[in-house]
Amino acid sequence: MNEKRAWWKESVVYQIYPRSFSDSNGDGIGDLNGITEHLPYLKELGIDVIWLSPIYKSPNDDNGYDISDYREIMDEFGTMDDFDRMLARSHELGLKIVMDLVVNHTSDEHPWFIESRKSKDNKYRDYYIWKDGKGDNPPNNWQSLFSGPAWEYDETTGQYYLHCFTKKQADLNWENEKVRNAVYDMMTWWCDKGIDGFRMDVISMLSKDPDYPDGEVTDGIYGDLMPYVCNGPHVHEYIQEMNRRVLSKYDIMTVGEAAGVTIDEAKKYANSEGSELGMVFHFEHVNTDATTTPILGKWGYDHPDLKKLRPILNKWQLELEGKAWGSLYWDNHDQPRAVSRFGNDSEKYRVVSAKMLGTLLHMMKGTPYVYQGEELGMTNMVFTSPDDCKDVEEINAYRQYVTEHKMISSEVMLKCFSAVARDNARTPMQWNADKNAGFSTGTPWIAVNPNYVTINAEAAMADKDSVFYYYQKLIRLRHENDIIVYGQFRPLLEDSGEIYAYERTLDGKVLTVACNWTENTVSCDLFDPLAGEELISNYSEHIKGMLQPYEARVVLS
Ligand code: GLC
Ligand code: CA
16 A cells, blocks of 8 residues: 555545534524534434534624634634534544634634724734725736625725635735734644644635736636636745644644645645645536536536546546545535536436435545535525525626626526525535424525425435435445555546546455446446446446446445
8 A cells, every 4th residue: 555544534524514504593593503413413424524614703794704703603603612512522423523724814804904904004914915006996907706806995094905705805914924823823722622623715825926917807807816816936835834833733634725726736735745734625627517608707507528527537536646635525515516516406316316426426536525415415406586695606796797797697697506606505404304494493594495395314314225325335335445545546438428437456456436427328348247246336236238327336356
């Protein structure tokens, strides 16, 4: 085995979006006590690690990704005592807790920013990125990632501050050593509390191009900032410093959300020597539907084509081998539901295609992530009105493209939202068939998907053929078979437009995995004459030389 063992390589992570997970006090908003209540459910599923989307104090312009105090809990989510109880209970059950670390920016309501905007000579001025405008215009043409300009004019001092996301998310100035020290102190404080790691929000964006050049204008309005804010000149220096000062002192797991990351960059962020992070999330496979979009950017709604997806999946498996650890995911709180996007959420194929997707991902090399409700095969919403949108990204995009610039119709924008909007993943967790899917006794902050009557945890746990039990088995298999964690990856059937297949090898054993990406029965010669033990399949009977609609098979020989 050419890979160093680590607990986080052998783990499966479950992401909780606390706002939508479980509401314990009937105010319509999920909370920490709601999570604690449901820890036994996660134990039953078999996952090892829980990643919590941000739970810190926040005015919630971007649902907690805009933090106003890193050492306090968001009012709606509970108290620090609730947190400590949740952490202790998780540890008792053998579950680890990974916190979201959002340090590219803070809320404009963070005391640092409140000070910073007061005057040019304020002690906190340099905590953020302030620039003079160009005449009456902002310092450059960058568009924020949530629409509109990336610069906000502040009258008090007559300068602009940078915000790559909303104007309530001001970018911190990582060139300032005081900022870095303050962040490391805060991280140390949480580690000393006993948490088990960090998921680092847009960590690839810490270092900006010092020239702040205009970006390429692709939608006729603003310029693209990505090339100038991702993987900037000092980013690895900062992360190595963070590693020396904090990460290396604890046995924790780290995963960086690395917008704009290439494989070469990923090899640095997640290098096997361990001088930076454990692993990173890349975005290539979740961007394959964004190309034929009627407007630009992410709002595409074509079903991802296996021919486009395959080279991306293969490349990340092959090129990280032995050099860096990878992470595996289909969805999260920023992506639509996996089964609706990559599988088939019709009544006929939802369960079988959700299982196929789970197989494809969980048998690959890297640490798998399950997003809340994915284990139930939860689906996208249908957006029929802009009032359905709660997410600031959707609200701003609608305003910019539909209302202000009239570039596309409301109908098309809503079609885009129904396919890829983040709110698809943020509808409440479907626990049972009771009112509000058992999520809340009050009025949920976001509408429940009406299909909760049939798709819910209680129903899944009463059905031995459910997606839940299939995921439970996938997770157990990973714990029982080193080959699934550490085996080397080799692509198979590379010319197929219908089947995604690969093998994993370790110590003379071979794991063969094949997944039919389509609703047709297609021929597949991988399994006959293959002798071996079938570890898992979403069909109990096979047809010789064929794979049935969305069939997945895994054989160990
Ligand atoms: C990350 C988060 C996303 C958030 C953004 C700004 O991409 O996952 O939810 O809106 O960063 O913090
Ligand atoms: Ca609540």
